[in-house]
Structures are given as C-alpha cells and as structure tokens.
Amino acid sequence: MGRLKDGLILLAGGREVIRNYDVSYVFRQGSDFLWLTGVEEPGCALLLDPKRRTSALYMPRIDDHHRVWEGHVPSPAEARRLYGVERVAFTDELPKALKKARSGHRRAYANEAALKSWGSSLKGLKPAPAVLTDALEELRAVKDAGEVALMRRANEVSGAAHVAVMRGARAGMREYQVQALFDSACLAAGLKHLAYPSIVAAGDNGAVLHYRKNNAVLKAGQLLLIDAGAENGGYAADITRTFPVSARFTRRQADAYDVVLATQKALINAAKPGVNSADWHVLSMRLIAEGLRDLGLLRGSTDALVETGAVRLFYPHSIGHLLGLDVHDGLGGSKRKLPNPTKVPVRFVARLEAGMAVTVEPGVYFISALLESKAQYDKHKDLVDFARARSWLGLGGIRIEDDIIVRAKGLPLNLTSVPKERRDIEALRRSAGHG
Ligand SMILES: [Mn+2]
Structure with a gap:
C-alpha cells in the first residue's frame, strides 16, 4: 500500500485446475497471493485500499455439498484470526464492495486473474497489472528473518533427503526409484510439498538441463545428478548434487567435478551486496573456461572463450537465480x-x-546436440578441441547448487550443507556399502 498509493489493489488467488472429470491437480497458491496473505485455499481474492488503509479477504461461499465432499473450510471469523486481515467476506460480495471502494482512486493495481474476473467492476480505473507485479517482485526479493527461517528448514530437510539419496542410490535402480528416496525423505521429515519435480539424471541424461523422464536404469561407472528441493510454508529449497553410482569418481569425472566445485566455491565467496549479477555470471564463465582449458577441452584467451560463447557449449545456463516462494523468484523488480x-x-x-x-x-x-553440431563446430573450432570434447560425451553433466543469503558484511550465509567435497562423497558412498 505504501508503494501503490494512487490506486486500488486487487489480487485474485489461484484457482483449482481440473485434471480430469472431478479430479483436480494438487492446488498450489499463487506466490504473490501467498506472500501477501498466507492463505492456501483456492478461489480467494485480496482487496487493499491504500487511501482508507483497509484490507479485506474474499473467500468462496461454501455450501454443505462442498463440506460433505471436501471437509472443513474456515469461516470468515476463523479466517480473520488465521490470516490477520481486517475484514473477511465472500467473493460474491466483491463486485458490490468494489463499487464503493473505487471512488477516489485513479488506477487499478490488479493482477491479470483479478482483471479477468472483476475487470467490469473496475471500469474507468486505469489497469496497471505490471506495476503491481513489479512492486511485489521488488518486495519479495529481500527476505526478512522469518522468511530466512522457513528457507533454512526447507534446506535442512532437503539436505537430509539428498544425503539419503547419496546413501541409497545404487546401480540397477531406476531414476524414479531414486526420486522416491528423495521425495519420501522430505515427506517423512514433515514437508509435504516439493518446490518442483525432482530431476534425477544418470549418465548422459545429466546433460539434459531440465531432464524430466526419470525412468532410466542407473549403471555402475555413471554419474548421478539430482536437482531436488522441498518447500516449507511455500518457500523453496533448490539443491543439486552430482555423485558416482560406484563409490569412486573416474579420472575424467573427478577432473570435471573439480572445475565445477572450485567455481562454485569462488562464486559463493564473491556474492556480496553491490555486485552486478551479470558480472557474477561472467566470473563463473571465466572460471569454468579456465578449468576446461586446463583439461585441454578449450584453448585461447579467457576473454575470447567468454565473449565468443565457446564456454557456453559446456555451460549453457547461468550462475543462479533468486529463490523464495517461487523456485525461480522473479528478477528483483525494475528499480x-x-x-x-x-x-x-x-x-x-x-x-x-x-x-x-x-x-x-x-x-x-x-x-x-552442441558438440556434434556442424554450425557450432564451424563457429568455435579455433577455441574448442571438438575431437577431445566428443570423446567425453556420455559423461553427462555435473552441477553443484547451494542456496545462499547475501549478507551486508562478510561471506554469505550458505543454507545448504550437503557434502560436496569429492572425498566426503566417496567416503559416504563407501560407508553405505557401494563398491
Ligand atoms: Mn536452481
């Protein structure tokens, strides 16, 4: 309300989506709505009036049929206590309320879903959904102590689940059986929802950035990449580890792993207030370029390897993203x-x-798709040793991902404590009986 003083703010929460017949997809509240209200029920709306400094939550009117099939839904009085909002009413009363509330306002800071449902009650006010989204992005980018506490717990539980996977994954299992180890460890520890579908990728599948099939069989000698995290009160953990299906890394796996790990540690140490995230990403490209040059996969100057995009054949994504209620949590707002x-x-x-x-x-x-592409070869043949790089195909991918909180002074707070040193991973694998 402090940011958007000259308009009426209206947000529609998420609605249930039918999967088939009378079965819905698992409902997840929209993150902006969750951040503002904490309400996890579908079909709600929030009306904020900055002029009169009032807030009201609108919930669907529930009938007995609904209660029979779906169970208890909070009454308006209960909801007022639960969510700390001044006024609670039913969504069918919202058009009437808007007629009253709109007087004295020039703009409608409504999200797209609210404009779709209640746009006709806001006619005459200038709709500004992008301004609302931007304000929320800005507010959500910096976490307060309560949010950090929720994220810390999401990370602790997800971290323990990663360790369970490092102990339990073995040759002969399907990737989705490894996924079951991770997911069940999170649920057993008290976090019911994952932040995103777990990526479990053995061998060559690790080279597919958003691998989703999770159905291949793990083989001795392969690497296993697992990118998975639970959410706590809506707040995500997003953690990746890569480890050998056998107890030990092969020479090549170890060489590539060490490049990624050294880069990751240097990048964590470089995350400070004032750093431009684009420069931070370029630093990651430089370190990976230098590491792969030492392995004979790249050649030429670091500048050239970064500026021509040659290093992107091996590292085609960026160093990281904001994290919060969304696993990819917006871009921090236009300011x-x-x-x-x-x-x-x-x-x-x-x-x-x-x-x-x-x-x-x-x-x-x-x-x-990159190392065997004629176009990439023609473009980068001076800087990439394609013959050598192709001989590495099949190794898959190595990614190491931790979640950090940038701090005003000193090193960032690292929320993730899953083993990532090679010797610790190998010791863990050996102690779990893998050969
Ligand atoms: Mn991520």
Missing part, C-alpha cells in the same frame, strides 16, 4: 534492474543486496 555491463546475454541483471536469497549453481555438461 534494481541494471544495464548489462558485459557482452554476454544474461537474464537476471540486478545488484545483489543483503537479504537476497540466491542459488549458486555452475555446471559442466557434455551435450551431443
């Missing part, structure tokens, strides 16, 4: 947006600030 000072295309270009939650997730991948 924080900076010009990109680099020659490299980057999506998230903002100044890092104390209190921001960010993932740090460099990776190295051996992707046949």
Whole structure:
C-alpha cells in the first residue's frame, strides 16, 4: 500500500485446475497471493485500499455439498484470526464492495486473474497489472528473518533427503526409484510439498538441463545428478548434487567435478551486496573456461572463450537465480534492474543486496546436440578441441547448487550443507556399502 498509493489493489488467488472429470491437480497458491496473505485455499481474492488503509479477504461461499465432499473450510471469523486481515467476506460480495471502494482512486493495481474476473467492476480505473507485479517482485526479493527461517528448514530437510539419496542410490535402480528416496525423505521429515519435480539424471541424461523422464536404469561407472528441493510454508529449497553410482569418481569425472566445485566455491565467496549479477555470471564463465582449458577441452584467451560463447557449449545456463516462494523468484523488480555491463546475454541483471536469497549453481555438461553440431563446430573450432570434447560425451553433466543469503558484511550465509567435497562423497558412498 505504501508503494501503490494512487490506486486500488486487487489480487485474485489461484484457482483449482481440473485434471480430469472431478479430479483436480494438487492446488498450489499463487506466490504473490501467498506472500501477501498466507492463505492456501483456492478461489480467494485480496482487496487493499491504500487511501482508507483497509484490507479485506474474499473467500468462496461454501455450501454443505462442498463440506460433505471436501471437509472443513474456515469461516470468515476463523479466517480473520488465521490470516490477520481486517475484514473477511465472500467473493460474491466483491463486485458490490468494489463499487464503493473505487471512488477516489485513479488506477487499478490488479493482477491479470483479478482483471479477468472483476475487470467490469473496475471500469474507468486505469489497469496497471505490471506495476503491481513489479512492486511485489521488488518486495519479495529481500527476505526478512522469518522468511530466512522457513528457507533454512526447507534446506535442512532437503539436505537430509539428498544425503539419503547419496546413501541409497545404487546401480540397477531406476531414476524414479531414486526420486522416491528423495521425495519420501522430505515427506517423512514433515514437508509435504516439493518446490518442483525432482530431476534425477544418470549418465548422459545429466546433460539434459531440465531432464524430466526419470525412468532410466542407473549403471555402475555413471554419474548421478539430482536437482531436488522441498518447500516449507511455500518457500523453496533448490539443491543439486552430482555423485558416482560406484563409490569412486573416474579420472575424467573427478577432473570435471573439480572445475565445477572450485567455481562454485569462488562464486559463493564473491556474492556480496553491490555486485552486478551479470558480472557474477561472467566470473563463473571465466572460471569454468579456465578449468576446461586446463583439461585441454578449450584453448585461447579467457576473454575470447567468454565473449565468443565457446564456454557456453559446456555451460549453457547461468550462475543462479533468486529463490523464495517461487523456485525461480522473479528478477528483483525494475528499480534494481541494471544495464548489462558485459557482452554476454544474461537474464537476471540486478545488484545483489543483503537479504537476497540466491542459488549458486555452475555446471559442466557434455551435450551431443552442441558438440556434434556442424554450425557450432564451424563457429568455435579455433577455441574448442571438438575431437577431445566428443570423446567425453556420455559423461553427462555435473552441477553443484547451494542456496545462499547475501549478507551486508562478510561471506554469505550458505543454507545448504550437503557434502560436496569429492572425498566426503566417496567416503559416504563407501560407508553405505557401494563398491
Ligand atoms: Mn536452481
């Protein structure tokens, strides 16, 4: 309300989506709505009036049929206590309320879903959904102590689940059986929802950035990449680890792993307030370029490897993203947006600030679609040893991802404590009986 004083603010929460017949998809509240209200029920709306400084939550009117099939839904009086909102009413009363509330306002800071449902009651006010989204992005980017506590617990539970996977995964299992180890550990520890569908990728599948099939059989000698996290009160953990299906890394796996790990640690240490996230990403590209040059996969100057995009054949994504109620938590709002000072295309270009939650997730991948492409070969043959790189195909991908909170002074707070040193991972695998 402090940011959007000259308009009426109206947000529609999420609605249930039918999967088939009378079965709905698992409902997840829209993150903006959840951030503002804490309400996890579908079909609600929030009306904020900055002029009169009032807030009202609108909930669907529930009948006995609904109560028979779906069970208890909070009454308006209960909801007022639960969510700390001044007024609670039913959504069918909202058009009438809008008629009253709109007087004296010029703009409607309503989200798209609210404009769709109640736009006719807001006629005459200038709709500004993008301004509302931007304000919320800005507010959500910096976490307060309560949010950090929720994220810390999401990370602790997810971290323990990653350790359970490192102990339990073995050759002969399907990737989805490894997924079951992770998911069940989170549920057993008290977190019912995952932040996103777990990626479990053995061997070559690790080179597919958003691998989703999770149905291949794990084989001895492969690497296993698992990118998975639970959510707590809606707040996500987003953690990736890569480890050998046998107890030990092969020489090549170890060499590539060490490049990623050294890069990841350096990038965590470099996450400070004032750093432009585009520069931070370029630093990750430089470190990976230098590491792969030492392995004979790349050649030429670090500048050239970054500026031509040659390093992107092995590292085609960026260093990280904001994290919060969404696993990819917006871009920090337009006020924080900076010009990109680099020659490299980057999506998230903002100044890092104390209190921001960010993932740090460099990776190295051996992707046949890039390494066997004639166009890529013609473009990068001077800087990439394609013959050598192709001999690494099949190794898959290595990504190491932790979640950090940028701090005003000193190193960031690392919420993730899953083993990532090679010797610790190998010791853990051995102690769990893997050969
Ligand atoms: Mn991530």
